[in-house]
Amino acid sequence: MRPPERRIVFHRPWVGVEEEARCTGALRALRLVGNGPEGKRFQERLRALLGGWHVFFTPSCTAAFEMALMGLDLPPGAEVVCPAFTYPSMTNAIVNAGLTLRMIDVDPGTFMIDPTLLPAACNARTRAVVVVHYAGMGARMDEVNAFARVRGLVVIEDAAQGIGAAYRGRPLGTLGDLGCISFHATKNLTTGEGGALCVPIEHLARRFEILHEKGTDRAAFLRGEVDKYTWVDRGGSFVQSDLLAALGLAQMDRLGEINRRRQGVARRYLDSLRDLEAPGAFALPRVPEGTTEPNWHIFALRVDTARRDRFVKALKAEGIDASTHYEPLHLSPFARSRLGTGPGLLPVTEEICGTLVRLPIWPQMTDEDALDVVRAVRKVHVGLA
Ligand SMILES: Cc1ncc(COP(=O)(O)O)c(C=O)c1O
Structure with a gap:
């Protein structure tokens, strides 16, 4: 029996003086709101890691799912297929968006989506498939993507656990149509609470930057493209503080x-x-x-x-x-x-x-x-x- 001080805990984030220095720097410079200098830098670092996909730093992976579904504009009642072996984040986002959740079984060898079950799980109302990458390994994306392409389905990756991991050399979260990552304190890279939405295409990214900023064109304003910003579309409070982006930058180095x-x-x-x-x-x-x-x-x-x-x-x-x-x-x-x-x-x-x-x-x-x-x-x- 180990003494209590030698107990081996389940998880401990690796946070050191570098994180302290980055956060103190951001705090002293009063970089508190999101999408400021630290936020921009963190998103750029993520973008480089994720093969050039556009990245939005969010309060959580769950928030990234909500943002993804908001941006897809699926019709009410449309069906979304999602494995039942997962955390209830995506399933909540599906239900909250007024969509119909269809749960599906997983592959006994990988604990991830079994693409051979997709034909029976999909019908004329099915519009999207969620792939959950478990444990920092990749699901069978080739088969899922091939099926989705034929049926015209959107593939959303739950890469909550996937930072730095790859499938056939490509980062998890950049293999389908949209990808979501978590930076919760339990994850390999942490900002305490946090997440990211990964978007591949420029015009979609333009739409998502509005959703990210509460339905406003603040991102265009910050780039100097408009002289004031206003409400231009639907959106939510999906921006994460620069203080946590500073933490993320130190974690990125590690x-x-x-x-x-x-x-x-x-x-x-x-x-x-x-x-x-x-x-x-x-x-x-x-x-x-x-x-x-x-x-x-x-x-x-x-x-x-x-x-x-x-x-x-x-x-x-x-x-x-x-x-x-x-x-x-x-x-x-x-x-x-x-x-x-x-x-x-x-x-x-x-x-x-x-x-x-x-x-x-x-x-x-x-x-x-x-x-x-x-x-x-x-x-x-x-x-x-
Ligand atoms: C597969 C999966 N998806 C989503 C989440 C939720 O992430 P977050 O806490 O950043 O919303 C988790 C959390 O552990 C998870 O394991």
């Missing part, structure tokens, strides 16, 4: 090292636990085909359903803050009462949610920390066999 260190922890886990693998009882995560740069946002292994909750509890008792993950969204109280969903509807999602165990993974974990986690996992695995 991102490469953050992701390298996370990859190192993942490698240690994979190398040291490989021999425990047994079909149906213990499975390590795999980097799916096509993922060229996993950022290891999550390290999720699977154990059999009968042991899963006891497994997590026993790891906690060993001083290791392991965790389960999503509850199936189609079994949530809201979905059951408002959408009429229930058990058995999406069996792969139910199976994954009942078997998943996330191990601590964060950039400042030492190899000794990782080995302590390994020892605890081995002990618990044998103890609960």
Whole structure:
């Protein structure tokens, strides 16, 4: 049993003197509102990282979803397909936009959208498909995009967990039509709370910069294109403060090292636990085909359903803050009462949610920390066999 001060927490953001200096600088210069010098610089850095896509820094990934749906102007009642193995951010945005949510099952190997299920999930009212990239790995985008192109569907990527990760060499969040990223404190790059909407095309970006700024042409005003700004379209309060953009700039300088260190922890886990693998009882995560740069946002292994909750509890008792993950969204109280969903509807999602165990993974974990986690996992695995 580890003493409380040596407990291995589930996650700890890596924030140091560089972040302090950037934030203090922004604070002293009174750069508090958004889309000022820090905001512009952060969005430009993101844009460079994301292959030249236009980037809007938002209060959260959830806000980026809301902005994306607002900009798409889908007709009321249009259907949007979204995996049920996810966080209720996108599903909320869909419901709030007056659209019809159609939940879909996932691929048992990757925990991400199974493109072969799309034909049955789509109908004449379907207008968009949401792809959730899980754990800093890429979903099967080639197949999703090919299907969407034939059917005229918009592909929205939930790349909340995907910063710095790539699929076939292209950054997650820039593979479909619109991409959304999170900078929540749990994410690889954090601004505490925060997110980004990624937009590929200039004319769409012009529309989104108005939505971003509460329906005004403030962005054009800041560029000196108009001498005052006013209400020109729908919009929302989607701008994030320059103070947090300053934090993001310092984090951006660290991102490469953050992701390298996370990859190192993942490698240690994979190398040291490989021999425990047994079909149906213990499975390590795999980097799916096509993922060229996993950022290891999550390290999720699977154990059999009968042991899963006891497994997590026993790891906690060993001083290791392991965790389960999503509850199936189609079994949530809201979905059951408002959408009429229930058990058995999406069996792969139910199976994954009942078997998943996330191990601590964060950039400042030492190899000794990782080995302590390994020892605890081995002990618990044998103890609960
Ligand atoms: C897949 C996924 N999408 C969206 C979100 C929400 O991100 P945010 O808190 O920035 O709105 C999360 C949060 O963890 C997530 O895991």
